[in-house]
Amino acid sequence: MEVLRAIEPDRDPRLLVGWETADDAGVYLLDESTALVQTVDFFTPVVDEPFVYGAVAAANALSDVYAMGGRPITALAVCGFPSGALEIDVLGEIFRGGRSKMQEAGVVLLGGHTVRDAELKFGYAVTGTVNPDRLWRNSGAQSGDWLVLTKPLGTGIITTGVKFGRTPGEVLQPAVDSMLQLNRDWVTFLAEREVHAATDVTGFGLLGHAYELAQASGVSLEIDPLKVPLLPGVTELIREGLLPGGIKANRKWLDHKVDWTNLEESQAIALLDPQTSGGLFLSVPKSVAEAMQKQSKQAAIIGRARAKQEYSIRFTPGAINQG
Ligand code: CO
Numbered sequence: 001m002e003v004l005r006a007i008e009p010d011r012d013p014r015l016l017v018g019w020e021t022a023d024d025a026g027v028y029l030l031d032e033s034t035a036l037v038q039t040v041d042f043f044t045p046v047v048d049e050p051f052v053y054g055a056v057a058a059a060n061a062l063s064d065v066y067a068m069g070g071r072p073i074t075a076l077a078v079c080g081f082p083s084g085a086l087e088i089d090v091l092g093e094i095f096r097g098g099r100s101k102m103q104e105a106g107v108v109l110l111g112g113h114t115v116r117d118a119e120l121k122f123g124y125a126v127t128g129t130v131n132p133d134r135l136w137r138n139s140g141a142q143s144g145d146w147l148v149l150t151k152p153l154g155t156g157i158i159t160t161g162v163k164f165g166r167t168p169g170e171v172l173q174p175a176v177d178s179m180l181q182l183n184r185d186w187v188t189f190l191a192e193r194e195v196h197a198a199t200d201v202t203g204f205g206l207l208g209h210a211y212e213l214a215q216a217s218g219v220s221l222e223i224d225p226l227k228v229p230l231l232p233g234v235t236e237l238i239r240e241g242l243l244p245g246g247i248k249a250n251r252k253w254l255d256h257k258v259d260w261t262n263l264e265e266s267q268a269i270a271l272l273d274p275q276t277s278g279g280l281f282l283s284v285p286k287s288v289a290e291a292m293q294k295q296s297k298q299a300a301i302i303g304r305a306r307a308k309q310e311y312s313i314r315f316t317p318g319a320i321n322q323g
Pocket residue numbers: 023024063064067199200201202
């Protein structure tokens with residue numbers, strides 16, 4: 001979180017992950033074999049149906065625990081709602097949707113807090129645990145690693161299209177299904193396998209989160225733009241030009257950190273698109289990347305980690321099989 005960078009991090013030997021590396025969650029050592037993983041996330045509605053909004057907010061909040069290789073155990077709901085404007089039934093549906101996703105994840109809801117707010121906001125603070133030896137930081141990528149993305153991109157563009165009435169139902173549904181999908185199964189699959197670095201793709205888009213991982217790890221990333229999977233209909237919506245504001249902000253932030261050569265404008269837009277409840281982005285040995293791809297065709301091998309160069313990210317078609 002950007003604001004926190006103005007504050008000196010706490011010094012405590014039990015603090016395993018603070019905010020200096022812009023990782024997904026904070027991690028605090030409890031004993032030799034257990035560390036706490038804690039995170040909080042909430043946002044304004046991304047879909048119209050209150051139940052689905054609640055469920056997506058839950059999947060999204062849980063994702064930051066999975067992105068650390070952790071197992072979520074408890075959650076607290078956080079909600080801001082405008083006075084009078086919303087039916088109490090609507091709020092109830094949001095909470096029920098969130099609850100159902102938490103139950104799917106085996107997470108116990110402990111309570112929550114609501115405040116009056118000009119705009120509806122909903123999400124969770126989530127607590128999980130992780131074996132400190134199996135903790136996935138975003139800072140462990142090694143030159144030569146293979147880069148894997150577990151969900152296609154485009155949820156920001158698709159949900160923005162809904163606000164303008166331009167997203168057809170058959171385009172929205174796969175995006176909603178993707179946002180509702182927990183990243184848990186990959187944590188299970190990778191529990192006994194080698195993971196050098198991981199994060200999940202959310203508001204900063206693939207490139208923003210990839211940049212943070214590269215930066216924290218002291219490597220550069222080489223991505224093959226043609227290998228990055230997009231949700232169906234995203235390319236058409238990009239052509240229509242109705243885009244989330246976050247794309248512009250992400251591009252401005254990354255402007256001099258990324259070598260934009262070999263990247264078409266429409267690809268750049270997709271790779272900068274802010275995701276809600278996006279997939280995991282992992283830096284792993286070749287054998288693990290191949291095992292993931294064998295496990296599910298949703299796992300896309302999209303590039304390689306390289307020794308640190310001038311730019312943190314560059315694009316090379318065919319990058320995967322070089323070196
Ligand atoms: Co995250």
